[in-house]
Structures are given as C-alpha cells and as structure tokens.
Amino acid sequence: MTLLELRDLTITYTSARGPVPAVRGVNLSLDAGQTLGMAGESGCGKSTVAMSILRLLPRxxxxxxxxxxxxxDVTGMSWGRLRAVRWAAASVVFQGAxxxxxxxxRIGEQIAEPILLHNGAGAASSRQSDxxxxxxxxxxxxxLPARHARAYPHELSGGQKQRVMIALALACSPRLVIADEPTTALDVMVQAQVLDLLAELVAERGIGLMMISHDLSVLAQTCQRLAVMYAGRxxxxxxxHQVTTAPVHxxxxxxxxxxPTVGDPASRMAPRGLPGDPPDPADLPGGCPFHPRCGVSQPECATQDLQLRPAGPEHTAACVHAHVPAQEAAR
Known part of the structure; x- marks a missing residue:
C-alpha cells in the first residue's frame, strides 16, 4: 500500500527579491516497509521536500x-487535523540532535510529551506509570538504558542524543519516519549503529523511512531506492545500488x-568533485540547470530541460544520456 505520494510538488519561498522556487515538480512515492533516500548538495531542495510533508515550512x-x-492530502488539512497527524502518522528525526x-x-519528559499529547494527558498515577x-x-x-529517562541532554553523548531523537520519532508508532541527516557529526562507529537501528525498525515495524543525506554511501547502505536532487528537481x-555504482545522470x-576510495591514497588526497556551485534558485540557467557544470553536456542541454525518462528497470534520469551510463558517455 502506498504510504506517501508526492504529485507534481512545487514549493516557493517568499524573499525580499521575490518568489524563490525551491522545489519544482517533484513526483515520488513510498510504500510501507520501504526505504527511500534523497541526496544532493546543500540547497538542492531535499530538506524542503521532507519538511513539506508535515507542513513544517514557514507560513x-x-x-x-x-x-x-x-x-x-496534507496540503488541505486543517490545523487540528494536521496536529493529529504529526507524530502519530508521520514523524521527523531532525538534523542536529x-x-x-x-x-x-529531562529526556523522559521530552519523549513522554507526544505520547501524552496524542493519547490524552490523564493525571492518574496509573496513567503516568503507563x-x-x-x-x-x-x-x-x-x-539506551531506561535510567537515561532522568538524564538531561548535556549528560548524553552525541550518539546517545541521536538515539533519543529516534525514540521521540517512534513515540506514537507512526507509519512514516523522515530522517534528516540523522548521522551528521557522529563518528563512524556510532553512525553505523544508528543506521543499523533504523534498518531494524523498518524491518520489524514495517514503517516507511525517508532518509536525507549528502552522503551517498550512507544512503546506499540503508535505502532501497535513491532520489538525487539538483536545483529543486x-x-x-x-x-x-544502481544509482551509486552505475549512475546515469x-x-x-x-x-x-x-x-575518496578506501585504500587509494591518491583519491584521498585529491578526490574528484564538481566545478563551480549550484545555481541560484531565483536565477536558474536555461535548459538543464546542470549543464554549466556538466563535462558531457550537448548543445541541446542549454535549451532543453528534460523530464525523467527510462534509464533501465525501475530507473529514470533527466538527461540526454539516460540510455547509457554516465561514465560511458564521458569517454
């Protein structure tokens, strides 16, 4: 069953310069028990998409x-209905625990708050014990040991705080969890533990997981499908596995x-990257927005902005090279 579906999603911010199109025509779906990753540079729109699902963006x-x-449709929900949906139907593991x-x-009070909010804040001692x-x-x-319920955040390590954030997200048994950079600033050992925990929760509870990260290796390890965003699309x-090992775009x-490649000192000292910076959303170039930075662009790329088209089984890409892997096109 489809848990989440985005249909032609557009999101525009209001600024002193005028409207800024942050997300432009995104279509995605996620079923219960599935994992979807969203990747891209800062400013590409991935967090904006995630926050829009529960209408956590500015008014x-x-x-x-x-x-x-x-x-x-979340966009048509009243504030009362939206309040009931948040935490109970879908929740967020926010970036920066x-x-x-x-x-x-105390940690326990913060985890208890959504439980009391959605299940009734009865004052009876039996209720509090539950x-x-x-x-x-x-x-x-x-x-985490139960005694940490009496701890304050400053008494916990970064990894422990991130685990508390996951516990908060699960407090009301939501069917959808959105994890925005859940492993930022964690060491590699704790990062692996957090990712394993998220994978276990998906398998055991059958929740849908949308994970946002700039780290493709994290998404490849945790997510079944991967959406790469650029300039709001x-x-x-x-x-x-296909997107990370045989990308088309x-x-x-x-x-x-x-x-960098593990065991390759040359790649560690001089990793390949992208020239230039992502375009200003308020001043996008004509055609494909990536063509000014693309090493294999064609003349039509400056005038033609392609929609996603088939690039393989269950695989699509918005590129003139969608019929062949990008590495081959660059040769």
Whole structure:
C-alpha cells in the first residue's frame, strides 16, 4: 500500500527579491516497509521536500501539487487535523540532535510529551506509570538504558542524543519516519549503529523511512531506492545500488566520484568533485540547470530541460544520456 505520494510538488519561498522556487515538480512515492533516500548538495531542495510533508515550512511558503499521506492530502488539512497527524502518522528525526532537544528538560519528559499529547494527558498515577513504562521501552528499543529517562541532554553523548531523537520519532508508532541527516557529526562507529537501528525498525515495524543525506554511501547502505536532487528537481531515481555504482545522470556520477576510495591514497588526497556551485534558485540557467557544470553536456542541454525518462528497470534520469551510463558517455 502506498504510504506517501508526492504529485507534481512545487514549493516557493517568499524573499525580499521575490518568489524563490525551491522545489519544482517533484513526483515520488513510498510504500510501507520501504526505504527511500534523497541526496544532493546543500540547497538542492531535499530538506524542503521532507519538511513539506508535515507542513513544517514557514507560513509564507507556497506549496503546489499534492502531498498524499495514506491517501489524504496534507496540503488541505486543517490545523487540528494536521496536529493529529504529526507524530502519530508521520514523524521527523531532525538534523542536529545536539541542538534539537530542550536542554532544561529531562529526556523522559521530552519523549513522554507526544505520547501524552496524542493519547490524552490523564493525571492518574496509573496513567503516568503507563507513560513511564512506554518511555523506558522506547529507550531500551534504541539501545539506551531506561535510567537515561532522568538524564538531561548535556549528560548524553552525541550518539546517545541521536538515539533519543529516534525514540521521540517512534513515540506514537507512526507509519512514516523522515530522517534528516540523522548521522551528521557522529563518528563512524556510532553512525553505523544508528543506521543499523533504523534498518531494524523498518524491518520489524514495517514503517516507511525517508532518509536525507549528502552522503551517498550512507544512503546506499540503508535505502532501497535513491532520489538525487539538483536545483529543486529530481534528476535521477532508481535502486540505490544502481544509482551509486552505475549512475546515469552526470550529476549523480559526480557525487559518487567525490568520495575518496578506501585504500587509494591518491583519491584521498585529491578526490574528484564538481566545478563551480549550484545555481541560484531565483536565477536558474536555461535548459538543464546542470549543464554549466556538466563535462558531457550537448548543445541541446542549454535549451532543453528534460523530464525523467527510462534509464533501465525501475530507473529514470533527466538527461540526454539516460540510455547509457554516465561514465560511458564521458569517454
């Protein structure tokens, strides 16, 4: 069953310079029990897409298209209905656990808050014992001892705080979890533990997981499908293994090549990257927005902005080279 579906999603910010199109015609779907990764440079629109799912963007933002959560359009929900959907139907693991927790409240109180909000804030002692039990179970599920419920955020390490954020996201048993850079600033050992935990939760609970990261290796390890975004649009979408090992769009290939190869000192000292910077969303170039930075662009790329088209089984790319891998096109 389709848990989340984005239909021709457009998102425009209001600025002093006028409207800024941050997301332009994104179409995506995610089923329960599936994992979807979103990759791209900073400013490509991936976090904007994620925050729009629960309407966590500024009020001045204009959203077009449809955001269907369990078949219900989020863009048309009343604030009362939206409040009921947040945490209970879908939740977010926010970027930067170091700063996302309230520093003057105990961990257990923060995890209990959404539980009380959505299940009723009865004051009876039996009710409080049920909540305390639920908090302890959530902490243990993410690999933390129940005693940490009485701790303050400053008493926990970065990895422990990230686990608390995951426990918060799971507090009301949502069917969809959105993880925005969940492993940022974590060391490699803790990062691996957090990713393994997310994978276990998807398998055990059958939730849908949307993960955002600039790190393709993280997404390839965790997600079944991968969407690569550039200038507010999806430029490649397909199975994670294919997108990371045999990318079709030159931008996806450049992202993959930007990571050094383990055991290769030359690539570690001089990793390949992209020349220039992403375009200003308020002043996009004509044609394909990537063509000024693309090493294999054709004359038509400056005038023709392609939509996603087939590049293989369950694999699409918005590029004139969509019929062959990008590495071959560059030869």
């Amino acid at each position: 001045s933002t204009t959203i077009g298209g449809q955001i269907l959560l369990d078949g219900e 170091m700063h996302a927790l309230n520093p003057v409240r 909540v305390d039990r639920a908090v302890a179970e959530l902490l243990e599920r993410v690999g 999806i430029v490649e979408l397909g199975p994670s 030159p931008y996806s290939a450049a992202l993959s090549a930007a990571f």
